[in-house]
Amino acid sequence: MNKPVSNKQAEAIASALLDWYASHARTLPWRAPPGRQPDPYHVWLSEIMLQQTTVATVRRRFDDFIRRWPNVRALAAAPLEEVMAAWAGLGYYARARNLHKCAQVVAGELGGRFPDTPQALQELPGIGPYTAGAIAAIAFGHPAVAMDTNAERVIARLFAVEEPLPDAKPRLRALAEALLRPHVPGDFAQALMDLGAMICTARKPACGSCPLRASCAAHAGRLAEVLPRRARKAARPTRVGDAFFITRVDSHVLLRRRPARGMLGGMVEFPSSGWDGQPAPFDDDTPFGLAFEQLASEVRHTFTHFHLCLKLHHLAEPLGERQAAALALPRGWFWHPVGDMDTVGLPTLMRKASTFLREHAP
Template sequence: MSEPASVASDTIAERLLAWYDRHARRLPWRAPPGQRADPYHVWLSEVMLQQTTVQTVQPYFHDFLSRWPSVHELAAAPREDVLAAWAGLGYYARARNLHACAQVVSRELGGVFPDTEAGLRKLPGIGPYTAAAIAAIAFDRPSAPLDGNIERVVARLFAVEDPLPGAKETLRARMGAIVPQQRPGDFAQAMMDLGAGICQPRKPRCMLCPLSDVCTASARGIAVDLPVKAAKKAKPTRQAVAFWTVRADGCVLLRRRPDKGLLGGMLEVPSTDWTEAPWAEGAAFAQAPISASWTELPGVVRHTFTHFHFTITVWAAEVPAHTRAETGEWWPFERLSDAGLPTVMRKIADHAVKKAAE
């Protein structure tokens, strides 16, 4: 099959927008084609969607809007409440930055988001992609956001065979060259939808694609091979001992992690440091939150973060009702779901409860 002839960028935009007008996904943060969405909704959804799927985000988005319908209300909320509402979405620095950004927009900008990429980039937690996406979708700026779906569409459309992440600048330039001056926000969302529903990673549905006859990768028969990704390095494994401490009055000991670092500001089941070497019993005891008669529970808890695997051994102890802890706070067990524990900590709690009942 011969390669497609060069097609003007406005032709690509015209075809894709016509397709989007018919097939746009209905998402709670979106406006109908041809209309602008609420900047607060766009910002909130884009932060949530970083490293997370649309299906996972939708209930969180609805929950946040029901709790905090405007950026002013989100800014006024206690940060601990925002972190708890975020629990389960992962990448918790996003939640801390979300709250900080809301406070800047509410208190310093009168609740009005900047309408340019440069202005948006000055806000906490907003990087190049998020700034470009908000500028395009909320303010119809001719920006060139580049998420995973758009990367895949552009890599195939122009047969960019350089591996990611090194090819990002090439892809960004290619995307920028085809962004139309009219309806750039709809164009960005159309590219996202095309990647999500048609130009899929393993089984591209080229027969249904409005750009198939101008797609170089499709013409060459290499669409499924693009984009090329550099080989991933093997993830290391870190280990820890978690201390499940139950007081006789039915309370469980939790503590809040430091603001900076992984799971920053979130409540956790107290544990040793997270290390690559396994923990010797004596060294682990030295990091227990209180002095108690600890029993190792059978089995381990496993979790995977972006950069490492995590294996946790759980030790349990029951202590008298009057017991105090130098650090941490006692949570009634029946209210543990309100603590907003991150996923790995919920796994530890579930494991401890299950093993204690056996």
């Protein structure tokens, strides 16, 4: 059990944190210059992208979205398929579907303006407790904490919270709320993130450079390296599946869009079996009854909760145009130029597979 935070202690910690932030804040594309309010659309888009995704990755992709869709109305007006393609490679594709849905709600029902309270924000698709707090605090100056893994790590160490995550979440949030300075909630939220990203890192924290080390219980107890504790994660099994390159003599390949829900939901793929290693539709009856040859190379890819070994198959002879036209393509299947695979917006697993297509395409 942790002692409650005194006002004096909270003030000392918060002021040290905010002082440090004033001179060490990271400059990021979605942040406003000092003294200016950021665009809520930029804050929202960046926060969705940053969910479980590194700043380095989002840095490379954020500007593309802003250039292409400069405001929430533009994004709402875009076809979902284009948004999914633009999101390709970022992972957690439900984020892209919810991003588009959220844009439509904001642009439509809300007149193009984002709500400014955590409660209202959390009603929107893809916005949970963290993101709601972050947008409310950063974009609107609403007194809310943004409890991401950075904030949780910093707070857990500061107060030497031994309870493992995720059970400790409510306790950590309460401690953060006790430190929150209501006059600068946006700075407070971003200061915790920047400290967690640059000083109070998950591995090898730089306690010697930390503005909070005088107040840090973990530092005093030499516990910084081992906190926060986490429940152990389950081991990842390996699954197998099959993917098929169905090519046409004029250098087109057959692709299809996956169902909206589930793994890689809504994304484009090469026609594939299921991935459970069980006899799938294509294992005993290949697509359209065509004869395939298996490639020597396999694609290995790791998802959140399993490894996948994808076996690749190709036609010995590409289909003639007349043959191809005779195929009854199910809904969502389409021919695509082999030379244009980069613009389809393939998820990474299929992008890896596509590198082997070149060797077997006409």
